Amino acid sequence: MTSPRLSETMEPKSTIYQVHNRKFRISSDWTISAALGVLGFLTFLPLIILLELSLKSQQQMADAPWLPSYPFRLVNYAKAFRIMGPYIINSVVFALGTVTISFACSTPTAYSMARYSFPGRRFFYLAILALLMIPGVLTLITRFVIVVNLGLNNTNFGIWLPLAASAQAFQIIVLRTSFASLPEELFEAARLDGASEKAMLLNIALPLAKPIMLTLILLQIHEIWNTYIWPIMIFSRPERYPAILGVLSLGQLITERDPGAEYAGYVIAGLPMLLLFSLGSRSFIRGLTSGAVKM
Secondary structure: OOOOHHHHHHHHHHHHHHHHHHHHHHHHHHHHHHHHHHHHHHHHHHHHHHHHOOOOOOHHHHHHOOOOOOOOOOOHHHHHHHHHHHHHHHHHHHHHHHHHHHHHHHHHHHHHHOOOOOOOHHHHHHHHHHHOOOOOHHHHHHHHHHHHHHOOOOOHHHHHHHHHHHHHHHHHHHHHHHOOOOOHHHHHHHHHHHOOOOHHHHHHHHHHHHHHHHHHHHHOOOOHOOOHHHHHHHHOOOHHHOOHHHHHHHHHHHHHOOOOHHHHHHHHHHHHHHHHHHHHHHHHHHOOOOOOOOO
């Protein structure tokens, strides 16, 4: 049994240690927060300057190029959207069609490779994995010849099919790893209840792989949004170009002496990607940290 005097001498030491440890953590957290705050500000500084310039007239830029000026010229965004609106719509159509076709093909392929054992499964997996080692620029001319021979140039399918095919290898490997990590007991219980393979894919595999799916969707949309070489090769009419090429049309605002509207057009071109990532950032991070690719 511990004596009262011994317990009294031990308690203050424990209290002093806890307070000291708490103060140390607070000071270190403030240091890390300050450093991250400075780095974050430097990261977003170009975007802040772009937003500030997009709300100015030419005279305001000459008077105070690096400081906010009042009143804000919101008319710059209305003028820029009249130019960028059709190109934004083109990019949205390209992204939706490509993502739909891509996952309609990669999802059942990855599911069959993960949940079924058939001859040559490992060989096909390694062959698909080897496709990631081939740079896309090496197949650019071949894809163009195929699209022209099929008569798909100047059509949406000329954009959808090649971009969806180029993303198949990565999506199949990632989805196959995600489906293979699911417990087999879930599928056995579903089979005992009479569920079909289609029902198990739609009701078990896809809901559990939702973070991975959203991550792949965000990555593919980002890649499609920034693709500019392939649309130039496929479309002969500039009005069919995506937003990344539509910013070239903003040069006419320079001749009109309205550079603020040009900067507003740059903001409009990048705003959909910023909003998309803001809405799906939590699922994006969960998908990136959910697991590694396994053989």
